[in-house]
Amino acid sequence: MWRNRFSPNQRTRAFTVMRTLLLSLALAVIPGVPPAASPGSIRAAFNDVPAVEMLNFLTAVERARQRGLDITVDDPRSEPIAMQAVLLGQADIGMGTPYAAIQKSAPTIRLIYQLNVLRFFPVVNTDSFDSWQDLDGADVYVHGHGSGTEAIMNQMTTQHGIMYRRLHYLPGSGVRARAMLRGQINASIVDLLRRNLLRDQGQNRFKFLPTPENHASDEALYANERFLQENRAAVGVSLEELLKVWLQVNTNPEYFVESWKRHGSLRSNLGPDLEDDIRRYYSEMVKDGVFPNDGGGRKAAEADLAFYHFAGTLKRDFDQLKVEDYWDLEPLHEALSAVRQQQQETAGAQHE
Numbered sequence: 001m002w003r004n005r006f007s008p009n010q011r012t013r014a015f016t017v018m019r020t021l022l023l024s025l026a027l028a029v030i031p032g033v034p035p036a037a038s039p040g041s042i043r044a045a046f047n048d049v050p051a052v053e054m055l056n057f058l059t060a061v062e063r064a065r066q067r068g069l070d071i072t073v074d075d076p077r078s079e080p081i082a083m084q085a086v087l088l089g090q091a092d093i094g095m096g097t098p099y100a101a102i103q104k105s106a107p108t109i110r111l112i113y114q115l116n117v118l119r120f121f122p123v124v125n126t127d128s129f130d131s132w133q134d135l136d137g138a139d140v141y142v143h144g145h146g147s148g149t150e151a152i153m154n155q156m157t158t159q160h161g162i163m164y165r166r167l168h169y170l171p172g173s174g175v176r177a178r179a180m181l182r183g184q185i186n187a188s189i190v191d192l193l194r195r196n197l198l199r200d201q202g203q204n205r206f207k208f209l210p211t212p213e214n215h216a217s218d219e220a221l222y223a224n225e226r227f228l229q230e231n232r233a234a235v236g237v238s239l240e241e242l243l244k245v246w247l248q249v250n251t252n253p254e255y256f257v258e259s260w261k262r263h264g265s266l267r268s269n270l271g272p273d274l275e276d277d278i279r280r281y282y283s284e285m286v287k288d289g290v291f292p293n294d295g296g297g298r299k300a301a302e303a304d305l306a307f308y309h310f311a312g313t314l315k316r317d318f319d320q321l322k323v324e325d326y327w328d329l330e331p332l333h334e335a336l337s338a339v340r341q342q343q344q345e346t347a348g349a350q351h352e
Contacts, residue, residue: 038068038069038070039067039068039069039233039234039236039237040069040070040231040233040234041069041070041071041072041092041234042069042070042071042072042092042093042231042234042235042238043071043072043074043090043091043092043093044061044071044072044073044074044091044092044093044094044095045073045074045075045076045081045082045085045086045090045091045093045094045095046073046074046075046076046082046095047076047078047079047081047082047094047095047096047144047171047219051174051193052193052274052277052278052281053173053191053192053193053281055256055259055260055278055282056115056245056246056249056256056282056291057095057115057242058073058263059245059256059259059263060238060241060242060244060245061073061238061241062259062263063241063244063245064237064238064241067237067241068237069234069237069238071238074091078144078171079096079098079143079144079145079146079147079171080101080144080145080146082094082095082096083096083098083101083106083109086109086222086223086224087106087109087224089224092223092224092227092231093221093222093223093227093235093238094221094222094223095115095219095220095221095222096146096147096219096220096222097111097146097147097148097151097216097217097218097219097220097304097308098111098146098222099146099304099305099308099313099314099326100145100146100308100313100314101146102325102326103314103315103316107325108224108225108226109222109223109224109225110222110223110224110225110228110326110327110328111217111220111221111222111301111304111326111327111328112220112221112222112223112228112235112239112327112328112329112331112332113220113221113239113242113295113296113331113332114217114219114220114292114295114296114297114300115217115218115219115220115221115242115291116217116218116219116285116290116291116292117214117215117216117217117218117289117290117292117300118148118152118214118215118216118217118218118307119191119192119218119285119288119290120148120149120152120189120190120191120211120218121189121190121191121192121195121208121211122152122153122156122187122188122189122208122209122211123180123187123188123189123190123195123198123206123207123208123209124186124187124206124207124209125180125183125186125187125205125206126204126205126206126207127186127205128186128187129186129187129207130207131209132156132159132160132162132209133160133162135162135164135187136162136163136164137163137164137165138164138165138186138187139164139165139166139168139185139186139187140153140164140166140167140168140187140188140189141167141168141169141170141176141179141185141187141188141189142167142168142169142170142188142189143169143170143171143172143173143176143189144169144171145169146313148216148217148218148219149189150167150169150311150313151216151307151308151311151312151313152189152211152311153167153189154167154311154312154313155211155307155310155311155312156209156211158310158311158312159212168185170185170188173190173191173193173194174193174194176188176189176190176194177190177194177197177198180198180202180206181197181198181201181202192281192284192285192288193277193281195208196280196281214303214307215299215300215303216300216303216304216306216307216308217296217300217303217304218290220296220300220304223235225328228328228331232331232334235331236331236334236335236338239295239331239332239334239335240335240338240339240342242295242335243293243294243295243335243336243339244339246291246292246293246295247293247339249282249286249291250286250291250293253279253282253283253285253286254279255282256278256282257275257278257279260274260275260278294332294336295332295335295336296332297329297332297333298323298327298329301323301326301327301329302323304326305318305321305323305326306318309321
């Protein structure tokens with residue numbers, strides 16, 4: 001039957017295909033023979049409790065895992081602790097704006113990707129305060145030492161000629177907002193999601209004080225130079241997926257609602273209105289232009305140096321501050337090039 005239906009050439013090609021398939025299956029089960037090369041592994045450390053504002057990063061993590069990257073995420077919930085984990089080799093990539101630490105004690109750390117620009121909202125309880133001048137001699141609560149929230153509040157002391165009684169560190173925008181609602185603190189600074197919470201539940205007790213617009217980083221990714229040099233493939237995959245996620249959400253803010261339903265990346269105890277919170281948060285953030293399509297790059301680095309120097313986080317003369325001392329731009333350039341090439345190939349395939 002076989003001989004009658006197929007020519008000699010056809011039988012030869014069939015045997016070749018079968019032999020190749022059997023060899024591939026055999027190699028797949030032989031100990032010590034690896035599958036297709038993996039891009040590597042990354043241990044990431046958050047600087048806050050994962051919530052709605054972290055869904056963009058968590059979505060990129062899931063996409064990177066689908067490409068074979070072994071990536072784990074921990075939440076030490078403190079920027080100094082996340083930085084310490086990176087310095088000690090307990091984490092590979094951290095999240096924050098560690099400019100003060102780099103200048104003082106961590107010269108091998110480099111920033112690599114701007115996740116979003118600063119959009120924080122100083123808030124006061126109107127039973128106690130009504131303006132920036134009222135905060136002269138007051139207790140104020142920010143996220144942590146070297147954070148964007150601290151830099152903004154320090155910037156305002158210079159702009160308004162005031163001095164706080166004490167600047168307290170209370171990690172977590174959600175933690176600070178709940179403390180405001182409970183009357184435990186009366187002056188703080190919160191993110192957009194918690195600004196909406198205070199507006200919705202504050203019974204008109206809270207007032208948001210004005211700040212100048214800036215393009216400095218709220219959150220950025222950073223790593224040790226040695227890790228960046230030795231793990232180019234892993235870093236490249238993670239940055240490529242971040243870029244693609246940012247491009248997608250800037251086109252369609254509803255994307256993260258779909259992502260949350262697909263991956264379940266957030267805890268279920270974040271409230272019954274989680275879907276509405278996701279939709280509202282990312283719609284407003286995209287409208288404000290918070291998520292850069294290009295990872296920030298040199299423009300973000302230069303804006304950071306100017307802002308954090310003015311705010312007092314960076315202590316040297318401004319002329320002595322160099323982007324290369326704080327950022328490694330090469331991984332981002334490589335990731336941008338790879339994403340653009342992928343887009344061109346996709347566009348070309350669609351036209352064929």
